[in-house]
Amino acid sequence: MPLFTVVIPLFNKEKFIAATLKSVLDQSYTDFEIIVIDDASTDRSYCVAAALDSTKIKIIKHSFNQGLSATRNTGIKNANAPYIAFLDADDLWDSNFLEEIARLINQFPEAHLFATNYLEIYSNSVALAPEVGLKNTNTNFVVTDFFEASLAQPIYCPSSWCVQKDVFKTTGLYNPKITFAEDIDFNIRANYYFKLAYSTQACVRYRMVSENQITHAPITNKILPDLDVYENWGKEKPSLKKYLDFNRYIFAKMYQIEHNLSEFSRLKNAIDPDANVSGLNYKQRLLLNASPLLLVAIKKIKRFWVQKGIRFTSY
The missing domain is CATH 3.90.550.10 (Spore Coat Polysaccharide Biosynthesis Protein SpsA; Chain A)
Incomplete structure (x- = not known):
């Protein structure tokens, strides 16, 4: 074997x-x-x-x-x-x-x-x-x-x-x-x-x-992980709660770019408003409230520079 x-x-x-x-x-x-x-x-x-x-x-x-x-x-x-x-x-x-x-x-x-x-x-x-x-x-x-x-x-x-x-x-x-x-x-x-x-x-x-x-494909017609299933685990492990909210932030931005406002709002509202609980930094909280046009522009700029070996992130 x-x-x-x-x-x-x-x-x-x-x-x-x-x-x-x-x-x-x-x-x-x-x-x-x-x-x-x-x-x-x-x-x-x-x-x-x-x-x-x-x-x-x-x-x-x-x-x-x-x-x-x-x-x-x-x-x-x-x-x-x-x-x-x-x-x-x-x-x-x-x-x-x-x-x-x-x-x-x-x-x-x-x-x-x-x-x-x-x-x-x-x-x-x-x-x-x-x-x-x-x-x-x-x-x-x-x-x-x-x-x-x-x-x-x-x-x-x-x-x-x-x-x-x-x-x-x-x-x-x-x-x-x-x-x-x-x-x-x-x-x-x-x-x-x-x-x-x-x-x-x-x-x-x-x-x-x-x-x-x-x-690279749109996510509107995809089935994403149900992060809510793990909320009880997140209550006992604060770092997991941050991980859940971090991924909600990532998915919410993707839905915002695709103008899927219902899924964007659902995920955004599930993120804890207390930054100490969610773990989101100020840049991430700003991007979460950005317009779809601005997010698309930022995405294009980041894609342009990463092809040249330069990465910009909100981390």
Whole structure:
């Protein structure tokens, strides 16, 4: 039995999947299997993946499109290893990613979640490290408070983390009803119950611009995580309450840009008006009350500068 199962959801990524799979096959740590789940792709994604000649690769094909959460769940259910590492079909691992995760597993036996830092790839010449809230200066450590550390950009991306398989017995699987920000919902459950071991080494290249990048699509017709479900947890853990309100702030701005005033108002009103409780800084509170035109203009300006390697944030 391998130590790792690498789960790769695949949907219409024919231009990227070969390089993604090669980045796994080139790992310095070789005790792994790969499960690719093709979610009824309409391009040549399945054929490209199937053309790679490796006994480590198993491909499961959905007969109809079921969405990202259900696709990941298929991989989890078919995994043979005690640790499951997730990789999106357009991202790349550096050759030492699994080696670094294995080091975390050995170094921190109290942890059940494992992750590394990552680089955001905007073009062949622009790669930016995320703006995160971690204050520990060690290379490897157990994150003291995931929710407090995540009030900026995510400290790990969907392709830079690994979960002990037994975790799913406690947390449940990914929620297949959610069609946007599925990771936020699962991150809440996983990090509420379990400890996260983390490496500051950026071992993953996370593509920010690729075909069918869901984060660029409108959210009005998407199903978002129901953050209200976790409010009781937030009452006992103030940092989680901040994390919930921070994500309400992110989603509310997106709805405001799309002129979806009902969902914008619902989320805005759910944010605690006390800044000490919500954790929102003054810039974020100003943006929450900005007009759609101003938010669109700010978004365009930020997109222009990030393509040049310069990032402006409200964090």
